[in-house]
Structure formats: structure tokens, C-alpha cells
Amino acid sequence: MLTPAQPVLRDIVLVGGGHSHVGVLRYFAMNPLPGVRLTLICRDTHTPYSGMLPGYVAGHYSYDDVHIDLSRLAQFAGARFYRGEVIDIDRDRKLVHCNGRPSVPYDLLSINIGSAPKVDGISGAHEFATPVKPIHGFNRRWLDILDRMDQHSGPLSIGIVGAGAGGVELTLAIQHRLSNEFRARNRSLESLHFHLFDSAKSILPTHNDKVRDTFHRILADRGVHLHLGNAVDRLEKGTLHTADGQTIELNEVLWVTRAGGPAWLKRTGFSLDDDGCILTRDTLQTADDDTVFAAGDIAHVTDHPREKAGVFAVRQAQPLALNLARVARGKSPKPFKPQKQWLALISSGDRFAVGSRGDLAFKGRWVWLWKHWIDKRFMARFSKFPTMRSASTDADTSAALNADDANQAISAMAMRCGGCGAKVSSSSLTRALAKLQPLQREDVIVGLHSPDDAAVLSVPPGKAVVHTVDFFRSFIDDPYVFGRVAANHSLGDVFAMGAEAQSATAIATIPQGLNKKVEDVLFQIMSGAVEVLNDAGCALVGGHTGEAQELALGFAINGLIDPEDVMSKKGLAPGDLLILTKPLGTGTLFAAHQQLKAKGRWIDNALTFMQQSSQQAALCVRRHGARACTDITGFGLVGHLVEMTRPSGVDALLSVSQLPVLDGAVETLAAGIVSSLQQGNLQVESAIANAGDWRADPRYPLLFDPQTAGGLLAGIPENNAEQCLTELKALGYAEACVIGKVIDTGDGSGPIMLSSSL
Template sequence: MQTPEQPVLRDIVLIGGGHSHVGVLRMFGMKPVPGVRLNLICRDTHTPYSGMLPGYIAGHYGYDDVHIDLGKLAEFAGARFFRDEAVGVDRNQHRVLCRGRPPVPYDQLSINIGSTPQVQQVAGAGEHAVPVKPIHRFNDRWLALLERVRNHPGRTRIALVGAGAGGVELTLAMQYRLRNELRALGRNPDELEFHLFNSGPRILPTHNARVRRRFERVLAARGVRLHCGQEVNQVDAGRLATASGESLEADEIVWVTSAGGAPWLRDTGLELDEQGFIRVQDTLQTVTDPRIFAAGDIATMVDHPREKAGVFAVRQGPPLAANLRRAVEGRALKSYRPQSRWLALISTGDRHAVASRGGVGFEGDWVWRWKDWIDRRFMAKFNELPAMEDEAPKQASSVQLEGEEAQQAISAVAMRCGGCGAKVGASTLSRALGMLQPAQRDDVLVGLHAPDDAAVVRVPPGKAMVHTVDFFRAFIDDPYVFGRVAANHALGDIFAMGAEAQTATAVATIPSGLESKVEDTVYQMMSGALEILNDANCALVGGHTGEGKELALGFAVNGLVDDNLDAIMRKGGMQPGDVLIITKPVGTGTLFAAHAKLQARGRWIDAALTSMCQSNRQAADCLHAHGATACTDITGFGVLGHLVEMTRPSEVDAEVDLSALPVLDGAEETVAAGVLSSLQPANVRLRRAIRNQSEVVDHPRYPLIFDPQTAGGLMASVPAEGAEACIQALRELGYPHTAVVGRILPQGEALEPITLKG
């Protein structure tokens, strides 16, 4: 993650990862504004480029060829990437409401979420049709449909509703791909039957007659049956009906029409058009609220209405970025006028395309190659990110502030005090923490519910205390997710010993800035942490928050365990004949090192964060119940380091199967590229504990046994006779990557206790 030298004075929030916003992210990455922070809210990490989607459906491109990696792009732009879905805007408090996280405050807001299928307007369509839009969610539906067709015996009838350019192009792409799939399976491609429905009298209504006639001939030649003037008004399971009384049995029904604005926009108070799209001025500001912009399909330019087409969203990126920049700098905005004519290159499924512009139309294989060149050049701008400009001068930002905010900004860039002068202000802290609800426990006598100089906690009779502490700087830009991971990591030691978490005390450093920005960072981070602590019934009883250059968080955690050594799961205790189990995949160190270098795919980081946010509590209970003889959580020392910590006090040796090691997606690729955590070299020194290092050093997973983990899984030894039942129980609890990775052996005479096999 990038750590700006300037304190944050203004937040630009982008809702959605559409074609306009990817342009904004790239332009701000190329030339950031000091004191201005970008924030991207988007549920999906990989956003498709609509121009290449038909080629992907037809099988000409792979997934990564047609998707922009928002995680990588946001990292390049220095933007905080919130992987969530916006569900509302509180315009009075200037906050975006999200489905699964705290609200995100904004100073300027932009919406680029595309259109939403209005399937509810037709009875049964929402339940029985596959909507194409929003296209960033279409891939899962397409893959499921593809699998159903492959497994469907005999004739398959597919109906598509909507015969604009998108519907026609998608029909031909699907037909081309599915016929090829059936051929590859040794089946007759003529088993497929395609029907295309259109409520109007002709296909491609916004294109010229020559282009329409060409596609009518192509559809006819390929056996696609057109149903023009047939408005679909009823969809049932395996059947659709039209207003004129026509009915068709269909195995698959795909919806490519009737798109509108997202329903939550109606509650924002923004002025919308008849289809629910946001009405915007020539500056791309909404006509209702000058703080809010909109672009792409979700926006309707009042003075220059245009067809909903990807070309306009792409073209709106630069003027949107420029006006967002001007808005935060207090400068006058500029008007944007879209072109009245545009070039559309529409493919015919195979590597052939038709060009359409105004009254002109022409076609050929060379047109497809031309389209392919244009599309690949566009994608290269986001997949091959350029070097950023030299760092902005470290002077006061050009962002316009007034009154108290201006005084706070001057304070934020001034030399900061040390000692207690570096603490976060009491009012700022109390406001942030006042919105949180820590878990309440009867054994906490004095805690946050009645703050004092220190917490007072009762130790129940027959219990012993378990103490641990963890602290580290942020490795991602999202303070909410960082808080979840930090709390989960800190609790890991408690659970690994078979204890229950009782209380936690937080220690945090927060970068200086405007009070409102500091307050929100504390609130976001501690909201995430409290979700994890409360789920473990661990009461947050106090803490300390001070200023620092980088965001960091840690916890001192107290736990309770039966006052009996036999009830405690310890590192020592492994027995010869035990099997070695790991409950989570490894690879977080190399993946986040690669993320910082823009060399990790966003979906790899998503999967890593999901793993890091998963608690070890249930896994520890399960291992304890199945007679685990020793246990630890895998953290900074990696698999090998923690295994050595277990074998030495147990006075045993261990054999580990590298091929059985559960690994996070992408980790093998990043270590193979030589991207390693900064702690890896220190961990590699423990290779002296490996008996047969020369035999396995070239194994692709060998570097991963040294990879430091954050909020990693548990590693435990379990009696062999109960291992299968233990693994099954762990997987049923939601630890699907649980695996037996080795076995425990009697201690040999050699000094190296670990043997690896490939």
C-alpha cells in the first residue's frame, strides 16, 4: 500500500468499477493530487471490458484478457479499495452506505455502476431468465449456462430476449462457442436451436439499414429464428410467452433488454429519468447535487442524450477525472460534449465483424482484426501500468479549505509532537469509539462501559490466564478489513492453546490529518476489529491510539483456560505416529509483497483476505475435541519455523510432504517470480533444520515453507487413527483447505529434525 507524505484533506469516492472510473483511477495514478485520497467501492475485483465480452463468450479470449484488475489499478492509483456493494447515499452526512461495512464518507462522489436488468417488469423473468447486465456479474451465469448445455442430452433450445447490438452480438457469440463445444464432445452442433425475440419491428434499431440487413442475413444463415414485434410478457420455468400470444418452450432464457438504474438510487433524492438513470449536467455533475457526479450507462446527459454504449463511458473518463480534480481544488469545472456519431464494431461470433457509423457500414475479417487491435490497446493501458510521475512536492496542498479545516490542515503538516503530544485527540477518539458496541462480559468489572485508568477483570475460579500480544502496520489500504485481520491474528495464539478469549486492549497508530479523516479511520478500523472480537465474545476493555506515519494496529489479548496443564494445547506434545494437519492455505507473505509491486492478481488478494479474516476458534475447538497432541498458529516464522518450535520440545522428528501443503491461489506464481516477503530471508536461515534440503530445493512449494503468514491457520499433530474424522469435521466447519501434510517420527540421531518430500 502507498503511504502519502501529505495528510489526507479530501476524499473522492468512486462507486463502481465501470469504464469511466477505471480511466479516473489511471489518470490520478499518473498524476495524484497532494492531500486528495481516492476510494473505490466495488463488489467485484475484476471488471469486464464490454467491447471484448462477446469475444470472450465466443472463446477467442481468456478471462484475464477481457477483465481489468481493479485491485492492481487501485494500488497503482493509491486508492483505498473497498470490496463491497453500495446500497445508498446519505447526502446530508456525505456518506456512502454499504451492504457489509461501515459507511464511507466523501467530499466528492462519483457513480459509475452501469445499468441493472429490470427483469421484475416481466412476470417470472427474475426467477427464470439469465440477465446479461450488469455485465460484471454475467461471467458466473455464463459458465453455469455453458456447463448446463454441455450436460444437457439431446436438443437444447436457447432464447434471447432483446435484439439491439448487444443481443445480436451475444446470440452469435454464444452460438459459435456452444456449437464448437458440442463438436469437441463428439455431439451434433445442430442439437442447438437459437431464438431471438425483439419487441420492436426490426433488429439493431439504432443502426443503419445496410448493417441491419447484413445481420439479418447472418442470423438467417446460421439458423437463428427471429421473432420481431414480439414483446415477451411472461417467463416461466422452461417457457416464455409474448403479448401477441406466441409461446416458446426454452431450456435457457437470456435477458438482454430492459435495463435501468439500480433500485437504491430512488432513495438518494437524486433526480432520475424514466428508466431510473441519474440525470447529469454537461460537467457530469448530477443536476441535484454538485458534490455528486455520474458517468457511463448509469448517467443520462440532460442536454446531450445518447445511446447506452460503452464508447461513451470510456470517453467520459478523462473529463470526469479532470472535473473531479477541479472540484477538490476549488476550480471551475469544464463542460463535456459527447460526439453525435460513433463507430460501432459488431462481431458476428466468428473472427469477422461489421463496422457501423451513421449511414456507413462495412465488414470483413480485417474489421475483426482492427477491433481486436483497438480492444487490446485499450486493455493494455490498465494491464501494463506505466511508471508514476515523480512524487509531488511536499508543500501545502492546493486543495481549498476554509476556517477550522484550514487550521487543522496547517496543524497536520506541521512538525508533530512526541510523547503524549502524539496521542489522538480525546474528542476525536471518543466520537469514533462512541459509535462502537464492544462485547459485554460479567467478568469485566471496569472496561469501556465505565472508562478508568486501567481495566479490571475477574479471573473465574478454576481458570488460568493466557496472555499474548501482536502488533503490525497495515498492509492493505482498507482500514476496516485491516482491523478484522489484525484482531483475528491477535486471537490466534489464544485459540491455538485451547483457550477462550476474554479481553483485548488495543494499541494503534493513525496518520495525522483533519480530525474528520482521523476519526473515520479509527472508526473504520475498530469496527472491523470489533466484529472479530465480539464474535469471539472477547471484550475490548481499553487501549492507546497515537499518531504515526503509517496505520498500525495491535492487541494485547487475555484468555482463560482450565487451570490444568492437560487442558492446554501446547507446541510440545507431538507423538511418533501422529499426523500433521494444517487448516488454512499458506502464501500471504509472498502475495502481499507482490500486491505492493503490482504483480498480484486482484482475485488472489481477495482469496487471501478471505482466509485471513476466517477465525481459528472453531478449528481449535475441533482439534482439541479430536485429541490433538500439540498445536500452534502459523504466523511470522512460517511453516518451517513453527514446526521446528513444535518438534524440539516434543523431542520428535517430522516428515512433510510439500505437494500436500495447502497453498493460496497465486502464491506459487509469485514465489516463482522471485517476489518474497521482507521477512523471508530471516526465515530461510532455519533451512539448517531440513535433513534433505538438496533433494527438494527445486520443488515449487519449497519457498513457501519459509513464507511468513498473517492470520494464518493452525498446525497440529493428531493421532493417526482419528485424523480422517478430524479432517472431515474441520472441512464441515468451513475450513475446506484442511490437509494432512506430514507425519511425526521418532527422534533420530541427526541434528536436522525435518525431512521434506516432494
């Protein structure tokens, strides 16, 4: 893993989380290359392993059994993980264009995005068929199908188009799963029908006769109707038409035929085959670009064509990783020749499998158990991580690079100046800021793009100024998302007081490196921040950037408010209900993330809430009579609540069972994982009158869990609370809820009582 002291000299960007790229990530984790940084861009955090998908469909495996957590794997590899969708590649400028986020520069690029069925020539296929590939979105599509099937009454007919190994295996897996579902619901299996279609005259065309004969018998025994040598002509809702005029009524159609590349690849200028897949050399470099590699289903190795099978993507991982490393060091890549024959273990849905290799065939439950052992061992490589090698020294960095790179490394690692000499270079700063488009406000007289050293703002008559500042180091490896979270966090204090955000001044520290690498990180982080600031009506008017060992960002925010409308912390009154607008748990989750013990989907979910602005929530609670409000941040729920109860001279009753909780937070707390701030926050535990009765409750530590970009805590008059909650949920604050009540015990010391209900 790269340490902050090592400058980044080469960026390897991996597009897609396919089987080849997960192997590349693991290789670089075990063999870190000084000066080289990996970035993975993928739409999904959890990528399925195709070899176990039929077992998942059949009900033998859970979701986590068959999915690789890319977030954890990237963290282990020291790689940045950008969750996003690639829509184009600019090869001239070496930029990967993404949907909804800034473009990502690369020095070397690798593409492993899988493929999708080619259905353009089949009328109605896009509307009425469910494609199995790309497999990254398969789980959502499969759960949708299960839901529709569960709600269906009467006979149920399923059609699968494509009788290769994938189609046959999927047919039998679905048949096994739905038969069990029907039995559990006392539904007759005679009302369950399966049809398998293919324009070829035989099933499993790439396998030997013995394998085909075995599956013919299995399909016949299971009552699957075969339609071979007859292409699908068109689909209509509930009906499939074949080329010879047959019409078959079907409730669901799944498509498992020959696949091709996405349409956006045609814009890149890569040489593609007839299916839209990238033509590559035996080094896995694309046919016409030495800096771009491709592997897996999306690649067509010109000299060694093979069918689209997961085994080849897995086998390409090692040579791909080695060649990326070699080219990054200025060396020539080595050719890779895939095997002519390969072992295929094809399951029949019911813990029975058939082995196929060349002319060899074997079958039995032992084959399924063997396949199960192989698959579980493969998945363990990407979930049970060994101890990583120590980071390389600066001497190792120079030794691993060619002469030009070594000179750049020496320059980048030279003794850094302090004071103003530690600032990011003027040219890098100018180029990064020039690409930003901050909001323009009429009350900003001198702003970001003026040459002056300070901003000048006007304050409208009758308004007061609200001023706040926040700053913290990055806790995630995506600077764009971090910029969004940091801006939201900083704006929270202004919104919590009921103010309008007017202007922001940024302070950022960027790890040292080559100017173009520093410039990109600065642009990524500020792009995310400016998006949030612009949405809030807040103008970025200036700031300061400097070099440091860690990426960090903060903002000084100016806001405007009518002095009569301030929502302060001391405005709580007896009878108010306490409403919290976001769930708790960011502290423990990101502590677990640093320890590789958080699921990627937990982190995704937490980041979604952390990027949600509190602006509309603040306006809502104020409309409904909020007398006091604060945002929940570093001091945790109890710490911030005490800041409200004590100056208000009231007490509070807090319902532990009604606390909204982020997915995974209870699990990480149960594992003993807490934020480094947790111990300090526990110092306010004395404010809880009955703390001893609740320490064993699994949610109790959440009371002290520090939040980043947390929700608002507001006191709402009881008569207004229900309508306030309704409006908050309509505004998108889905987890907003009443968590407590303000009470008056007479002593005014502000103690908190915990309860299971209000």
C-alpha cells in the same frame, strides 16, 4: 500516490468499477492531486470490458483478457479499494452505506455502477431469464449457463430477448461457441436452436440499413429465428410466451433489453429518469447535488441523451476525472458534450465484424482484427502501468488547494509533538469509540467505556490466564478488512493453546490528517476488529492510539484456560499426524501485491482465509486429542514446526506435495517474489535434513513463507485424524489436510525430513 506525510483533506469516493471509473483511477495515478484521496467501492475485484465480452463468450479470449483488475489498478492509483456492495447514500451526512461493512464518508462522490435490465413488467422474467447486465457479474452467470448446457442432452434451444447491438452480438457469440462445443462432443448441430426476440420491428435500430442488412443475412445463414415486432409477454420454466400468443420452448433465456438503475437509488433523493437512471448536467454532476457525479449507463445527461453504450462511458472518463479534480481544488467544473456519431464495431462471433458510423458501413475479417487491436490497446492501459510520478512536496500541496484548504493543510502538517502529544485527539477518539459496540462480559469489571485508565478483569477459580500480544503495520488499503485480519491474527495464539479469549487491549497508529479523516480511519479499523473480537467472545476493554506515518494495529489478548487443558508446543508424540487448517502463501502474495504483480482475485482469496477465525478449529483439534498446537505466523511453517519438534524431543516427516497453497502463491514465488521476512526465516533451513534435495521444488519456499492470520498446526493421534479432518471441513476449513507425521529417530534433536508423500 499520496505519501503518509501528506494529510488527507478531500475524499473522493468512486462507487462502482465501470468504464468511466477505471479511466478516472488511471488519470489520478498519472496526475496525483496532493491532499486528495480516492476510494473505490465495488462488489467485484475484476470488472469486465464490455467491448470484449462477446469475444470471451465466443471463446476467443480468456477471462483475464477481458477483465480489468481493480485491485491492481487502485494500488497503482494510490486509491483505497473497498470490496463491498453499496445499498444507499446519505447525502445530508455525506455517507455511502454498504452492505456488511461501515459506511464510508465522502467529500465528492461519483457513481458508475452500470445498469440492469428492466423486467418488472414481464411475469416470470426474474425467475426464468438470465440478465446480461449488470456486466460485473456476467462471468459467473455465463459459466453457470455453460455448465447447464454441457449437462443437457437432446435438442437445445436458446432465446435472447433484445435485438439491439448487444443482443445480436451476444446471440452470434453464443451460437459460435456452442457450435464448437457440440462439434467437440460429436453432437449434431441440428439439435442447436437460437431465437432472437424484440418488440421493435427491426434489429439494430440505432444503426443504418446497410448494417442491418448485413446482420440479417448473417443471422439467416446461422439459422437464428427472428421474432420481431412482438413483445415477450411472460416466461415459465422452459417456455416463452409472446404478446400475440406464440409459445416457444426454450432451455435458456438471456435478457439484453433496455436497462435501468437499481432500486436503492430511489431512496437517495436523486432526480431519476423513467428508467431509474440519475439525471446529470453536462458537467456530469447530478441534477440536484454539486458534490455528486454520475457517468456511464447509470447516468442520463439531460442535455445530451445518448444510448447506453460502453463507448460513452469510456469517453466520459477524462471529463469526469478533470471535473472531480477541479471541484476538489475549489474550481468550477467544465461542461462535456458527447459526440453525436460514434464508431461501433460489431462482431459476428467468428472473427468477422461490421463497422458502423452514421450512414457508413464496412465489414470483413480485417474489421475484427482492427477491433481486436483497439480492444487490446485499451486493456493494456489498465494492466501495463508506466512509472509513476514522484509524490508531490508539501509546497505542492498548498499550491494545489484553495486558501481554506491550504490553512488546514498547514495545520495538519505542522510539527507533531512526541510522547503523549502524539496521541490521537481526545475528541476524535471519543467519537470513534462511541460508535463501537464491544461485547459485554460479566468478568469485565472496568472496560472500554469507563473513564478509568486501566481495565479490571476477574479470573474465575481454577482458571489460569493466557496472555499474548501482536502488532504490525497494514499491508492492505482497506482499514476495515485490516482490522478484521489483525484481530484474527492476535487471537490465534490464544486459540492455539486451547484457551477462551477473555479481553483485548488495542494499540493503533493512524497517519496524521484532519481530525475527521483520522476519526473515520480509526472507526473503520476498529469496527472490523470489534466484529472479530465479539464473535470470539472477547471484550475490547481499552487501548492506545497514536499518530505515525503508517497505519498499524495490534492487540494484547487475555485468555482463560484450565491449566490441565493447555495445548503447548512441546506436546508432540511419535505417531501423531500433523494437520494444517489453512493454506500457505500470504507472505509472497502480499509482497507481490505491493509490486502490482498479484491478481486481485488472489488477494481476495487470501483475505478470505485471513479473516477466518481459528476458534472452532482449535476446539475441534482439542476434541480429537491434540497434544500440541501452534498457529503459523511470521516464522513460517518450518520455523513454527521446529518450535514444536525440538522441545518435544521428536522428529517430523513433512510432505511437500500435500501442502495446501493459496491461489497464486506458486506463481508469485516462481517470479522470485518473496516477503522481506523470507531471508530471516531461511535461517532454520538447517533443521531440514534433506533440504538440498528439495530446493528446486516450486513449493519449497512456502516452508519459510511468513503467514499473517495463518492456520493452526496440530499434532493429532493417528486414529483420530480422519474424523478430525472431516469435522474441520464441515466447520468451513475447506483446505485443512494432513501435511506430515511425527517420528522418533532416537536423537531427539527435532530434525525435519521432507518427502513427496507420507
